[in-house]
Amino acid sequence: AQSVTQLGSHVSVSEGALVLLRCNYSSSVPPYLFWYVQYPNQGLQLLLKYTTGATLVKGINGFEAEFKKSETSFHLTKPSAHMSDAAEYFCAVSERGNNDMRFGAGTRLTVKP
Amino acid sequence: EAEVAQSPRYKITEKSQAVAFWCDPISGHATLYWYRQILGQGPELLVQFQDESVVDDSQLPKDRFSAERLKGVDSTLKIQPAELGDSAMYLCASRVSGETGDTQYFGPGTRLTVL
Numbered sequence: 254a255q256s257v258t259q260l261g262s263h264v265s266v267s268e269g270a271l272v273l274l275r276c277n278y279s280s281s282v283p284p285y286l287f288w289y290v291q292y293p294n295q296g297l298q299l300l301l302k303y304t305t306g307a308t309l310v311k312g313i314n315g316f317e318a319e320f321k322k323s324e325t326s327f328h329l330t331k332p333s334a335h336m337s338d339a340a341e342y343f344c345a346v347s348e349r350g351n352n353d354m355r356f357g358a359g360t361r362l363t364v365k366p
Numbered sequence: 367e368a369e370v371a372q373s374p375r376y377k378i379t380e381k382s383q384a385v386a387f388w389c390d391p392i393s394g395h396a397t398l399y400w401y402r403q404i405l406g407q408g409p410e411l412l413v414q415f416q417d418e419s420v421v422d423d424s425q426l427p428k429d430r431f432s433a434e435r436l437k438g439v440d441s442t443l444k445i446q447p448a449e450l451g452d453s454a455m456y457l458c459a460s461r462v463s464g465e466t467g468d469t470q471y472f473g474p475g476t477r478l479t480v481l
Contacts, residue, residue, distance in 0.1 A: 257408075285467045296370070296457055296472035297409070304467040343408050347467075353422070354470065356408030 255280040255346045259357035267365045272316075272331040274360045276344030279325065286327040287345040287354070288318055297343060303327065314338070339364045368392040370473035372458050378479045384446035387476045391440070391460030397421075399470065400433055400443050401457040409457055415441060448480045 260275040278284055285304050289297040301312025308320040318329045327344060341361050347354040371390040379385050391398050396417050401409035412431065414422040417438040426433065430449070435441040445452055455477050459470040 262406075287469075289472075294375075294475070294477060296372075296474045297459075298472070299469050302467070302469060345408075349467075353411065356410070358408050359406070 254353070255284060255348050255355050257344050257346050257355055257357035259342075259344050259360050261360055262358065263361045263363065265363040265365060266334045268336055269333050272329070272334045272338065272362065274329040274342050274344075274362065276318075276327045276329065276357060277325055278327060278344070278346045280346055280348055282348050285347045285349070286318075286320060287347075288312065288316070288327075288329050289343045289345065289356075290314075291341045291343065291359075293340075300329070300342075334362075334364045336364050336366070338362060370458055370460055370471055372456075372473035372476055374476055375474060376477050376479075378481065379448050380481050381450055382447040384444065385448050385478065386445075387443045387456050387458075387478075389441045389443070389458030389473060391458070392471055395460035395462055395471070396438070397461045397463060397468075398435060398441050399459040400441070401459065403455040403457055403475070405454070412443070445478075448478075450480050453478055453480045 256279045258277045287302045288300040291297045300316050301310045303310050303320045311317045316331045341359045343359045344357040398415040400412045403409040412426045413433045415435045433443045455475045457475045458473045461468045461470045
């Protein structure tokens with residue numbers, strides 16, 4: 254079965270600095286990959302997803318992620334952090350023909366002034 | 367923009383009591399999910415519906431949890447009796463079809479506290 258590992262449960266960056274949140278996956282077939290963001294006491298909002306095609310995926314709020322099959326990674330980046338980016342971020346994987354979506358444990362992003 | 371609705375947003379109950387959560391998916395979405403999210407962890411699937419049928423309930427603790435989607439639209443998740451370990455956020459999500467690559471849209475969740 255597919256699985257996700259998010260490296261770093263907490264990441265802290267200064268406002269304006271690069272944001273890098275790491276996600277590695279395990280899948281026996283070509284995966285679908287997702288990044289969701291969750292603000293306190295709210296549901297999850299899709300940032301971006303990879304299904305097929307271009308491996309560099311652009312999402313909302315200036316975030317992007319690159320699917321690297323050789324590294325089984327799907328890291329999330331943003332060139333310049335904003336205070337409003339402070340939230341919990343979840344990477345998720347699902348497989349073609351499999352209804353099951355597996356989430357990582359999440360990474361809490363803190364943005365310092 | 368259409369959203370997944372959930373109620374209540376917060377629920378406090380005592381152990382051994384019964385609780386119920388309601389979810390109204392985005393109109394036209396055939397697939398509905400209930401997830402449990404324990405504080406500090408990612409969501410874990412409890413049950414998946416395709417229209418009114420259960421597709422996957424392998425992770426649902428059936429001795430105390432039940433879920434239904436009688437008319438293939440809104441859904442109810444029930445816990446009876448509630449236990450201290452059930453304290454968590456319960457999230458509902460929906461998507462248009464059973465296509466794996468389709469986006470799941472999440473509701474705001476119900477935060478349950480069991481005392």
